[in-house]
Amino acid sequence: MKEQIPFIDLRQSESRAPLYRQIYEAVRLAILRGEFASKTRLPSTRELARNLGVSRITVVNAYEQLLAEGYLIGKIGAGTFVAPALPDDLLQTGAEKGERSAAGTNPPAPLSPFGRKLLSGDVQSARVHAGTQFRPFQNGLTAIDLFPFEIWWRIAAKYHKNPPRSILGYGDPRGFYPLRQAVAAHLGSARGVNCSAEQVVITSGAQQALDLTARIFLTENDAVLVEDPCYREACGSFAATGARIVPVEVDEEGLNPAKIPGAGARAKLVYATPSHQYPLGATMNLARRLALLDWAEQNNAWIIEDDYNSEYRYAGRPLASLQGLDKAGRVIYVGTFSKTIFPGLRIGCAVVPPELVDVYGGARALGDVHSAAFDQAVLAEFIAEGHFARHVRRMRLLYEHRQRALVAACEKHLKGRLEVKKAAAGMHLVGWLPEGVDDRRVADKAAEKGIKVSPVSSYSLKKKRRGGLVLGYTAFDERQIEEGVRRLSEAL
């Protein structure tokens, strides 16, 4: 067909859209209204530009858009034509189909087993919607008001003002090397962890170290031994792989290897918190540590040592880590800076046997490439310059003091209704309720009073225990602790 000049009067247009857009719209509407039939040749860009009194590039832009969207076919300069099948017809069809689908005639494919577990809530984490409220006695929070932000800030300023290229591009999935060095040195001296910087994998919090380990070791129907009661999000990551959770009894000395049930004999992985059992707070004694390593050796199993609270020991010297006692390279050591810096930082680590470092690195490379680069660089310097050790020492004194305040306040306001004892380590205490009192109900009541306590039963797997409340004390000052206990007393 012969070309035509479309009727476009830009002077009458009230549109404030760019000129090219007005031309695009006019031509598009002319096509849709049938004013330009299918396969009609359009005027050249030069001709239309002259006709409209606009620059040629404006018309080129409009035509390019129409070409890209399928209204026109051909090539600018060599002839452009109205397309045989118009996109708006296609769009219409799409929309109708969309409505059919929304009505449910053609449901999408099911999710993976992992996706379905999340959808059904089978492995849902309590954290899905939970922004931290900083309400007494929320557990696992640091005394952030006392964090030396001025020092952190000074280091951050240096990196921001003159950012080295090494932290702006894609970094090493195993972590920023100076941070891996700083962590290896710290864990070697403070925790007896026996590792080189090359064995340290920086993760986005301990949770990522746990989750990667779950995925790297576990698959459908594998058995994994966990402490009963257990840190819920660890169990969540294990269950998400389809593994079977096998609970092992915990007492005042932590996980008891002698109590590993028969079903545990084929377990691939054991999860333990030897420094400070979560949530009961026991420290695993040396004999049991060695027995657990021995059990793992006999049963070809791996061990995750979650050393989450090791920095805060108020009595005695910390016991050497399982990792440091392990001669066979069976221990995956997991640490976190959430409990020493602040949780929002999202930095933790795994210390893994040398032959597995690149497996973790590969999982990070596919998973999220690496942790935020600025924070890694700042933390490396914060540790290397001694600020970290100093801050931890200060917090240890403060937290011991706050623990005492909590014990005293409970003694004063809750005597006979909540049994709270001094503990040698950690960031929380467990308050035991009188026999027969439902800890979940108490926690709900407390929540109504603005008090956040986690019921021990919510961590329990098999063994029924007396009801108890997990009381975090580290983020709250004496006044808040006293007031919190008073309100808890009303709830009880």
Add this chain to the structure above:
Amino acid sequence: MKEQIPFIDLRQSESRAPLYRQIYEAVRLAILRGEFASKTRLPSTRELARNLGVSRITVVNAYEQLLAEGYLIGKIGAGTFVAPALPDDLLQTGAEKGERSAAGTNPPAPLSPFGRKLLSGDVQSARVHAGTQFRPFQNGLTAIDLFPFEIWWRIAAKYHKNPPRSILGYGDPRGFYPLRQAVAAHLGSARGVNCSAEQVVITSGAQQALDLTARIFLTENDAVLVEDPCYREACGSFAATGARIVPVEVDEEGLNPAKIPGAGARAKLVYATPSHQYPLGATMNLARRLALLDWAEQNNAWIIEDDYNSEYRYAGRPLASLQGLDKAGRVIYVGTFSKTIFPGLRIGCAVVPPELVDVYGGARALGDVHSAAFDQAVLAEFIAEGHFARHVRRMRLLYEHRQRALVAACEKHLKGRLEVKKAAAGMHLVGWLPEGVDDRRVADKAAEKGIKVSPVSSYSLKKKRRGGLVLGYTAFDERQIEEGVRRLSEAL
């Protein structure tokens, strides 16, 4: 047995260890040397303290340590005894067992299928050890020298100097809400993405959005359709789930739904880069976009739209996203800030159907809880205040200029040896080699000259193509581009 007072002469000790530690060591050695037999009762802490002229708490600390480590049993105050089995005996045994194991008599349990794929290198990412070198013509890097760090820093300073508690504790796994709002608004206006802030999930880079999607939808033996050639790390995440990778042909109009092979009929997921096919650079036209949505509808499949380069379009208006055209809620839209801010930031996003938001949130809660909090807050403000849009506009002009410089330099130095054409979008060009030239060999030769080019064949799955080189131009100025092309010319 009767208690004895151990012989400990602190005055003669040259040790500078704390007193409690010296007592601990002395008692420990006495036990190990057999001076205190098994089950011997130790003196009370009070008695020993008096005897040694130290405070009682010092002795308590020493005893507590010995109790914790298993040298003593019993209870301070009620009588402490030398343990029947000594930890150092246990340690000895442990060490021997360790050596046996290291010699390989008792190998540990195998990794999961995921872990084994990583160990064997089947799904290894090129990024495992790759810190960015910023060598011409590395792809996917921004012109970081021109990033407005002074503005970024001003915002960051505000958050660091007076950090709101909301970013210090545990945050929402779905992302920092103001950032989700800013991203929804930006994607709505710039990309025609049809979503509320509630549908935006902030991820640690686009890679995490891809990896989560792979895990949420795919499992062993599911089919996933990918473009051929394809972004390698996307394929890596799909293959890591055990899914089958089914390649679909790509031409100058991007992925061609008409070319989906028969085996694709049962695919659960299609991966596409409609804005700018990776790595070939085609834009998928509207007819194909609609046909792909239609195909997904007919085949109950989901679509991942990886919109990685959409900000940099130099001709015509960007086409609306697949997500914006989709009426059935089948599209998972994936975006990134690595190409607009810098990769080290590790922030990207997924826009997902409302019913799947908490599935993604749940996967984050178990996986790594959330992305770094400070960076999320700073980015939210950087977008909301208009700095992001301004920076992208500036970079668009700059990158177009740099693309032209690359085309001109290739014209000058590589005429007849590398065919490079102007492109309408993106951050890289593909230079095509003469027929029969092996692009991997050229890339190796170029690496020797300090030039980083990715061979097109390294992205190819099935279809054999002419050899080509992916040339990123955005991070290099005219001088670097000219010099890089000159060196590439030597390599060719």
